[in-house]
Amino acid sequence: MHASTITRGRQATEHKSAPAPAASAAHRLADGLRAHRDGHVVHGVKTLIAALITWGIAAGWSPGGHPYLAVATALVMANASTVYQSVTKAVQNVGGRVAGLILALTTARLLGPTAAAVTVIVVIAVLAGPRRTTDDRLQIASTAVIALAATASDPVGGLVAPVLETLVGAAVGIAVNALVLPPLYLEESDSAVRDLARAVGTLLHEMGSGLAGRRLTDEAHAWLHQARSLEKRLTHAQERVQQADESLRWNTRCVTHGRCGGVTYREAFRTLRGVSIQVRGIARTLADNAHDDHVDHHLGHQFLERYAETLQLAGSAVQVFAAPRTLEDASGAAPRERLRGAIERALDWHDTMTDLIGRGTLTKPGAWHVYGSLMTDLERLLADLDHAHAH
Incomplete structure (x- = not known):
């Protein structure tokens, strides 16, 4: 299936489900006020x-x-x-x-x-x-x-x-x-990590769709700005996770109910922090390449199409972090299964691209450093996701 076909299908799906994010935001606001x-x-x-x-x-x-x-x-x-x-x-x-x-x-x-x-x-x-x-x-x-x-x-x-x-x-x-109801901040930690996952996953999807639509030059700097703005979400999520961890210390709710271990999303945050670093590196490399005056440094369309598909699959894997733990999709697959499937598809694309580059199919003499940077960041991103799934 061609990347353009996949992109059109996803865009149609996004248009159909446009009211969902607004409704979700309204529910989150109401829950916050309550x-x-x-x-x-x-x-x-x-x-x-x-x-x-x-x-x-x-x-x-x-x-x-x-x-x-x-x-x-x-x-x-x-x-x-x-x-x-x-x-x-x-x-x-x-x-x-x-x-x-x-x-x-x-x-x-x-x-x-x-x-x-x-x-x-x-x-x-x-x-x-x-x-x-x-x-x-x-x-x-x-x-x-x-x-x-x-x-x-x-x-x-x-x-x-x-x-x-x-x-x-x-x-x-x-x-x-x-x-008397000792304070816990598990919901705040949960919400901050999910918001970070949504932002990172959305940016990966946008970069993938933009590359598939040949909009690298027009949108590269906007992606870099979004990637840099993730720092604020990272700081907020880190503070919430640390507060949740601290709220578990000497908390009688945990002693009496024994249900507070490993629920502050600390490991999920660490994974997303590593992924965010790689996303920022990818966005920076794409922005630099989009306005590189050396023609032989420009990336080939075949590489960009495959790389776009990989970014979209990685975005799907990251957004699983934002899904409620009990949520199941129409096929009945649990979030962990969807995450595993998305990672495996992304790894397949990664292996294919690595093989093509190794055989010289996608290379331009002056663009090796660009290919290398993009592939290294993507490799680390997938490794972080794979590690998170294993644990």
Whole structure:
């Protein structure tokens, strides 16, 4: 079957199914809004639970019966983005407050609650050490300044009570965050990886269709621009996958249900990152070749037709990453089977092209470096897809 026939058939199919992407986008938007609303409800419930428990524990012994510091600390910990972050933030928060209170106690004893004491606190906090972040230094300084008056009038009580309140608030906040619907970000990871797969697969299809339609000169730079813009999607997907991985650490949902292992699409992202690098290399080589003034460097039509077909098959294989795991096509084939079939067809075309180049059928003397670059990138792209399927 000729590449042009395949292209016309696919274009007709795309026109018939044009409303589908819009409907899919609308469903994704609705799901996103629903997820945000549900997330706000969960945060509100956790915030209320953490505040009430902390107030009940600390109100009896806190100064004046108002444990505001304990409640404030609990709210921060209960609303941390992950259980792991709630623990690490608690350690930093408690450490910063203790350091600030000790600094306030020391300066109050030496200088009293004066402007000189405030100056010393600010200078020491700024010079607290190169490893401390700006937020840590500001927390130490603000805690010390606020506690300066309390430590001056009651040094021991002014130091012990805030520390105990911070510890209680941190403990309650961590417990609430870990036990009351601890946050998971698996859907966000899933969505980001699927969007990346759609973008990469679509670009491969567009390059394949463009080469088959002899539109290399007209569209090569647009392909390169699209390939370069994949970097933003890669960064977004990487952040979402890392967040999902972190949300699994110490998460009680995983302990009680045992269903969180290997579901963050980390391996799929790694594959797509490698594929994206190869796609960018292919787009760059095609753009350079499209405007090369040396006629003997131009690629032959026979090579471009075969290469176009391979890119389209690779695009189909990449887009399988964007398909839901339970989705089956009209033939009943599962995504894994479709991926295997697309890779095998692409590898067949690759072997054919390699053989033709080896026999000298497709070569021009000055275009060897272009053929080599395109074939190397395609070889690596297919190897990444094949590795992903094997695992």
